[in-house]
Amino acid sequence: MKIGFFDSGIGGLTVLKKVVKTFKGHQYFYFGDTMNVPYGSKPIKKIVSILKSLFRFYDELGIDIVVAACNTSDSIILRNYIDMSVYKFKYISILENAVQQINVNERVLLLATENTVKTGTYRELLASKRVKLSEIACPLFVPLIEEGIWHGPIAESIVNFYLRKQKKYDKIILGCTHYPILEKHIKKAVKGEIVDPANGIVDSLKNYIPINESSPEITFFVSGNLPKFIYNSERILRKNYKVKYLSLAFDESEVVLW
Incomplete structure (x- = not known):
């Protein structure tokens, strides 16, 4: 195929x-x-x-x-x-395959691009699951990754810039396919089960x-x-x-x- x-x-x-x-x-x-x-x-x-x-x-x-x-x-x-x-x-x-991995009434953090957050598509798809949703646009993640900076203090500091005030969630949706490359840093910055839509x-x-x-x-x-x-x-x-x-x-x- x-x-x-x-x-x-x-x-x-x-x-x-x-x-x-x-x-x-x-x-x-x-x-x-x-x-x-x-x-x-x-x-x-x-x-x-x-x-x-x-x-x-x-x-x-x-x-x-x-x-x-x-x-x-x-x-x-x-x-x-x-x-x-x-x-x-x-x-x-x-997006539909990401949402399939979310359960009813979970506390969910969506990390995504500015446009993805602005469209509200994730919010709409998750509405029927009655989740408590927080959304954070992380516009520096993609340029960082495209430049090949995936590890070390620069990557860690940029992740912390967006996530330093976050606490604990049931699920964290990596709502951009670049973001799994920073998963190690994201897991250090905020607690919760990582949802990689690619698995769906x-x-x-x-x-x-x-x-x-x-x-x-x-x-x-x-x-x-x-x-x-x-x-x-x-x-x-x-x-x-x-x-x-x-x-x-x-x-x-x-x-x-x-």
Whole structure:
């Protein structure tokens, strides 16, 4: 099967890694829009334009399933900014699979981008569970991670800047796919069970994707600095998969390979 992923940068690789490890020998396609990272502070109109172009491109590639490996994008999509019914592939929501891991009446902390918090999509999805929800936008997390600063005093100080006043929660949703990279620091700063939406994605995909014991093939499409993306992707995946890297950008809602 052909399975597509997308994110503003390297964050979605935390989702791709778990899916490939579980389902193995399929064809995987990943778009990292590092030219426009972070999506968390970009105008929604711009993000919608990029996503529509990407989805047309994925349709042309014959992708069977597209996984939202970006919470910001998914929070916008679930607000019906894009008519997903026009595309041939099956769409898998990361927000919906995060919420599946939350129980009724729990105290929940959502860590997310500014746009994800502003859309209120998580709040709406969690409303039926009557949770006590706190939300914190952490806009410095994504640039920090994209720069490859994942450990040490700089990462720790930035995490503490946002979380130093927090106490204890039942669940802490990592509402951006970049954030699992900082999980060690987050767990030190605030107490609670970490919810990585990627785990819900894997469980959901078991209904659609068979495990294939052959070797996986991964094609990366990257809009920005390709060598930097390659370096960080190898740090995250830590496997010698058969991979291909291509530069891809958007020009007036069209896909341009260069």
